[in-house]
Amino acid sequence: MSELRWHPFLEQWVITATHRQDRTFLPPADYCPLCPTRPGGFPTEVPEPTYDIVVFENKFPSLQAAPPEPAVAATSLSPVEPAKGVCEVVVYSPRHEDALASMPLERIQHLARVWKDRYLELGARDFVRYVFIFENRGEAVGVTLHHPHGQIYAFPFIPPLIEKELAATRRFHAENGRCLMCASLAEEIRDGRRIVLEGERFVAWVPFHARWPYE
Structure with missing residues (x-):
């Protein structure tokens, strides 16, 4: 369950997404959900024996295009809104051991075109005000899957720093x-x-x- 909660001291929206605590956490390579689905093997998020670059909606999204209503009641001090937006996963390579820094230039160019395509498509939606393309690196910042991938968040608001x-x-x-x-x-x-x-x-x-x- 996700929702937007207003922070009255900082005057900004906070995304609360408690269901993300149950997402896949550092599985062994044989059970990586971002690898291709091999014949007779573990069924992953990508039902193909191989691929180039894949984009799909996050299975554990903080934001959804059709979000449920908040589970808690709003007050005058603490407004609550549905967590409307989009969360996508961008898988850079079918190879589990790959890394963006070591990929061929042609693949990186293709990835940049994919980022541009998603940025334009998501940014054109009427409820989206900011599109954020990013990649987390390392468990210290919350990485739960080591397969080379990034994420795209389409926010219904412009983040305060921006x-x-x-x-x-x-x-x-x-x-x-x-x-x-x-x-x-x-x-x-x-x-x-x-x-x-x-x-x-x-x-x-x-x-x-x-x-x-x-x-």
Whole structure:
């Protein structure tokens, strides 16, 4: 059961999803639900003997396109809303031992096209206000399946940190007539010390204001 609960002290929505405590937790490779379903083998979430990249709705979603009504009653101090949204799983490879960093360039390019396709499709839905594409790495941050995969959350609200970033970029543009991201990028390129990689079409850098290593 999922629901949106209002946090009156932070003035933001919190997603409560107690049913996710029962999701599959670190199964052995022979019983991985993201591997292809081999003939006569364990039936996985992908009923095919092999695949390239697979996208499907999360079996244990925090958000649903047709969510049930909240199980608790709302109050004036604690509003509650149905957890409307979409949660998808993106499986990068049929190989259980693969990792994004070691995949061929062609597969990564294909994956980027899949991300773009899902971003546009989900973002066009009338109840979606923010699409978040991400990958968790390591058990310390909650990974429960080691098969190479990521997730996509389509939220019915804009997360507070993103709201703050949007407000800052709009304010900077109003005051300076320039794009904040463009100005930051130009400054980092001039400095050069924090540039990780500069290609023909993209630049990766650790910003001057990084809050943790490798941000």
